[in-house]
Amino acid sequence: MSRSSSISSSDLRRFLKAGLAFAVVGAALFVGASIYYEVRVRQRDNFFIHYSHFAKPSVRPRVLIVGDSRPAIDLKREVLPSTMHNFSHPGEGMRQFLLKIEYALATKPSIKYVVLQIDDYVLGEYRAFNARYGAYLSFADIGLIERFFPTSRPRIVRNVMAFAVPLLSHEERQIVRRVFLNDVAALLTGRSPKKNVRLDRCLDTVFSGEKSWQSLEPKKRTKQVERRALNQYDGKQVTEPLRRSLREIFAIARRHNVHVIGVRYPVAPEYNALNSKRNVDAVRRVMTALPFHTVLDFRRRYEDKPRLFNDPDHLNARGARIFSKSFVSAMKKIVTVDLSGPAACSGGSTMETVRVVAWPYRTRPWFVEQAAPKRAVGSASQRRATR
Amino acid sequence: MLFNSREFLLFLPVVLVALFVLPHRFRWMLLLSASFGFYMAWQPQYGLLLLYISVVTFSAGLLVARAGSGRGKRYLVAAAIIATLSPLLLFKYFDFLGGSLNHAVGGAVVPALDLVLPVGISFFTFQGLGYVLDVARKNQPVERHFGHYTLYVSYFPQLVAGPIERAHNLLPQLKAKHGFEAERVWSGLRLMLWGFVKKAGIADNLSGPVNAIYADPSAHTGLALIIATVFFGFQIYCDFSGYTDIARGIARMMGIELMRNFDRPYGAASIVEFWRRWHISLTTWFRDYVYIPLGGNRVALPIHVGNIMIVFLLSGLWHGANWTFVVWGALHGGALIAVVLFGRLRKNVAAVGALRLPGAIAGPLAVAATFAFVSFCWIFFRAQSIDDAFYVAGNLTTGLGGQLFDGAYWSQMIATMRLDATEFVIASALVVGVFILHQRKIAADVIDRLAGWRPPIRWAVYYALVFLILFAGQIDEQEFIYFQF
Numbered sequence: 001m002s003r004s005s006s007i008s009s010s011d012l013r014r015f016l017k018a019g020l021a022f023a024v025v026g027a028a029l030f031v032g033a034s035i036y037y038e039v040r041v042r043q044r045d046n047f048f049i050h051y052s053h054f055a056k057p058s059v060r061p062r063v064l065i066v067g068d069s070r071p072a073i074d075l076k077r078e079v080l081p082s083t084m085h086n087f088s089h090p091g092e093g094m095r096q097f098l099l100k101i102e103y104a105l106a107t108k109p110s111i112k113y114v115v116l117q118i119d120d121y122v123l124g125e126y127r128a129f130n131a132r133y134g135a136y137l138s139f140a141d142i143g144l145i146e147r148f149f150p151t152s153r154p155r156i157v158r159n160v161m162a163f164a165v166p167l168l169s170h171e172e173r174q175i176v177r178r179v180f181l182n183d184v185a186a187l188l189t190g191r192s193p194k195k196n197v198r199l200d201r202c203l204d205t206v207f208s209g210e211k212s213w214q215s216l217e218p219k220k221r222t223k224q225v226e227r228r229a230l231n232q233y234d235g236k237q238v239t240e241p242l243r244r245s246l247r248e249i250f251a252i253a254r255r256h257n258v259h260v261i262g263v264r265y266p267v268a269p270e271y272n273a274l275n276s277k278r279n280v281d282a283v284r285r286v287m288t289a290l291p292f293h294t295v296l297d298f299r300r301r302y303e304d305k306p307r308l309f310n311d312p313d314h315l316n317a318r319g320a321r322i323f324s325k326s327f328v329s330a331m332k333k334i335v336t337v338d339l340s341g342p343a344a345c346s347g348g349s350t351m352e353t354v355r356v357v358a359w360p361y362r363t364r365p366w367f368v369e370q371a372a373p374k375r376a377v378g379s380a381s382q383r384r385a386t387r
Numbered sequence: 388m389l390f391n392s393r394e395f396l397l398f399l400p401v402v403l404v405a406l407f408v409l410p411h412r413f414r415w416m417l418l419l420s421a422s423f424g425f426y427m428a429w430q431p432q433y434g435l436l437l438l439y440i441s442v443v444t445f446s447a448g449l450l451v452a453r454a455g456s457g458r459g460k461r462y463l464v465a466a467a468i469i470a471t472l473s474p475l476l477l478f479k480y481f482d483f484l485g486g487s488l489n490h491a492v493g494g495a496v497v498p499a500l501d502l503v504l505p506v507g508i509s510f511f512t513f514q515g516l517g518y519v520l521d522v523a524r525k526n527q528p529v530e531r532h533f534g535h536y537t538l539y540v541s542y543f544p545q546l547v548a549g550p551i552e553r554a555h556n557l558l559p560q561l562k563a564k565h566g567f568e569a570e571r572v573w574s575g576l577r578l579m580l581w582g583f584v585k586k587a588g589i590a591d592n593l594s595g596p597v598n599a600i601y602a603d604p605s606a607h608t609g610l611a612l613i614i615a616t617v618f619f620g621f622q623i624y625c626d627f628s629g630y631t632d633i634a635r636g637i638a639r640m641m642g643i644e645l646m647r648n649f650d651r652p653y654g655a656a657s658i659v660e661f662w663r664r665w666h667i668s669l670t671t672w673f674r675d676y677v678y679i680p681l682g683g684n685r686v687a688l689p690i691h692v693g694n695i696m697i698v699f700l701l702s703g704l705w706h707g708a709n710w711t712f713v714v715w716g717a718l719h720g721g722a723l724i725a726v727v728l729f730g731r732l733r734k735n736v737a738a739v740g741a742l743r744l745p746g747a748i749a750g751p752l753a754v755a756a757t758f759a760f761v762s763f764c765w766i767f768f769r770a771q772s773i774d775d776a777f778y779v780a781g782n783l784t785t786g787l788g789g790q791l792f793d794g795a796y797w798s799q800m801i802a803t804m805r806l807d808a809t810e811f812v813i814a815s816a817l818v819v820g821v822f823i824l825h826q827r828k829i830a831a832d833v834i835d836r837l838a839g840w841r842p843p844i845r846w847a848v849y850y851a852l853v854f855l856i857l858f859a860g861q862i863d864e865q866e867f868i869y870f871q872f
Contacts, residue, residue: 015569177858
């Protein structure tokens with residue numbers, strides 16, 4: 001067949017027309033799937049609910065609490081006064097704390113204190129491994145991401161695209177599949193499965209099906225502690241990218257005249273016993289060199305009360321309520337702002353409904369001016385260390 | 388470059404558009420550069436290996452064709468075989484043979500080379516070697532155009548995981564003029580879609596539970612081992628036949644028909660039939676270039692039996708340099724030998740009316756027995772070591788009675804497989820669905836039958852399949868299993 005007949009035939013025109021129609025209908029179905037994602041996944045996502053709640057103008061905290069699952073679970077909104085805002089989320093590390101703190105201080109001038117988690121693993125490889133920032137594009141400064149995350153401009157562009165059109169991301173599609181299957185199963189069986197980690201009526205993070213640490217045999221407790229601690233303290237205790245992120249937090253706090261309070265959270269006696277044998281001098285040296293307003297160490301607060309724990313390093317609901325009260329009274333002694341007033345979610349009431357920030361999701365400019373001079377994305381060796 | 392990668396999503400349309408735009412005389416150049424680009428995207432230096440196989444087998448073809456007949460020709464063919472197989476021996480078998488020798492003598496006599504195995508080396512080596520042997524037997528006219536020949540060895544749709552094509556089928560098609568034909572392109576796209584469904588929608592979703600159990604088989608017994616093994620049987624089928632369908636679909640869009648590599652293997656009612664339906668291009672390669680030259684079945688019974696075992700041991704080794712593959716090949720060879728030895732006896736037994744089962748029972752029973760045997764053999768194919776394989780084989784029924792009706796065991800097993808209950812039910816349903824499809828003749832070209840359906844229904848099926856791949860598949864994640872061979 002000659003060249004001209006290959007490309008100008010009516011056959012080709014028909015093919016292209018059909019192909020275009022197929023693509024248009026396919027795109028429409030993709031939009032439909034994206035709407036399903038918006039309604040069934042994003043609107044029920046713990047991270048986005050917390051962020052959207054924090055973004056409300058009515059939320060004007062004086063104390064901001066940032067950390068991973070320990071503060072997220074151990075500090076309850078049903079006890080904390082509305083002047084203290086718990087912005088913690090499970091799995092977060094120092095880089096993610098930095099993004100949140102920068103955003104919070106830039107948008108909520110009411111904040112005068114930042115309560116930062118400084119447990120001994122927060123600068124280690126356990127947390128350095130988490131270099132994800134996709135969800136944080138809802139509010140984070142791209143400049144900070146470039147400086148503190150192991151990434152590059154093309155990767156940021158890909159992440160931004162996946163942020164704007166979530167179903168471009170393989171991971172989000174997998175989540176949609178799981179939610180869809182659960183929805184179908186619920187439709188057929190009438191039983192809807194619960195999330196492992198969910199938010200209660202006060203938007204507090206809770207485990208589904210709480211266990212009692214005390215009811216476990218001592219052998220099993222020791223084994224769990226060993227597994228947990230091995231995970232958390234594997235590799236280097238202090239990684240350079242997380243140390244830099246921590247220093248940047250202080251720099252940002254200084255620019256906003258905000259004090260930083262360091263907190264170590266309660267852990268089970270078995271965890272403390274194992275940890276006391278561990279050399280954590282390097283982490284402590286870093287922390288000591290920083291100008292914390294105060295450091296509150298609650299690690300041994302419940303040494304004699306294993307019944308308050310759900311697992312080696314998280315309190316159960318009862319323990320969290322008791323600890324939250326004790327945390328508030330400790331805070332009242334060290335801060336100069338007024339922390340009195342009712343709890344954000346007291347007396348069996350429910351938090352007002354939170355509507356997750358809808359598409360296009362972002363309400364802030366992508367690049368926020370930094371007072372500090374911008375450094376290069378990082379040297380090659382720094383990049384390697386980050387990875 | 389993987390068929391299920393983002394790069395390939397860009398690569399293929401560019402190649403196809405350029406192919407139909409270019410005048411015919413330049414098309415082989417385009418396909419040749421695309422094929423080398425496709426291969427070298429993985430490890431550029433191994434492009435030289437592809438070139439080496441092309442040069443050696445092309446030159447061997449010319450020399451063998453000129454040699455006439457007699458001893459000189461035999462020496463030439465032997466030299467060509469050695470030269471063609473040398474890279475395969477070096478990259479794939481040197482460390483295996485050396486390691487086995489070291490193990491046998493109890494010392495480090497042969498040092499390990501630790502070379503990275505070039506992707507698809509066994510496929511393109513066999514394709515080139517097949518051409519030389521065909522020329523030697525005068526079954527194939529010698530190819531005098533080096534560009535066309537190199538394209539035959541390196542043609543990208545089937546380069547890294549087959550089907551292992553024969554020169555008489557592929558070479559003339561590569562030279563022929565193919566214009567744009569919409570129906571052919573649609574048909575190719577349908578076949579590709581079906582291949583992606585098998586690969587991303589089924590195989591990749593079965594790989595999680597299989598890997599979870601086979602990573603540490605000694606932690607499991609009974610049901611978990613059986614389910615993981617059965618899942619693996621369908622994972623490898625969907626993975627490999629999925630790749631073949633994608634390859635055939637791509638080639639079909641260009642106007643080239645590659646051979647069918649699978650024909651509903653799990654519908655086979657005997658092990659002989661299974662091997663007529665599984666990896667057909669390799670089975671026929673061994674038949675034509677090893678089994679028949681050894682004398683096939685036209686020799687005394689002991690030699691015939693020996694020929695079968697040689698072919699299957701070689702087939703096992705072809706799949707991988709590991710004793711697990713050797714045992715896998717030996718098991719299949721043993722089963723075929725048993726068929727040869729006891730075939731006549733079986734016929735006599737069946738002839739006794741009282742022992743003859745009605746067809747409605749005998750047929751499914753034969754399929755089930757064949758499937759059970761093939762699945763048992765997959766244990767040796769999948770296990771990471773010979774010890775693991777024997778552990779799995781020996782513990783398939785351990786604790787099975789108690790496990791079957793123990794809800795807590797099922798929950799724990801499903802969690803170990805990193806699935807939730809719904810996902811496990813779906814994975815099982817997919818396995819059963821593929822097995823049922825294999826029992827029906829329609830299954831061989833089920834996707835092509837869509838062409839005859841009314842457009843709204845046809846399109847609905849297409850969208851369902853596309854969304855299945857997008858939402859249930861592992862895009863850009865998993866390699867094809869057969870790449871490693």
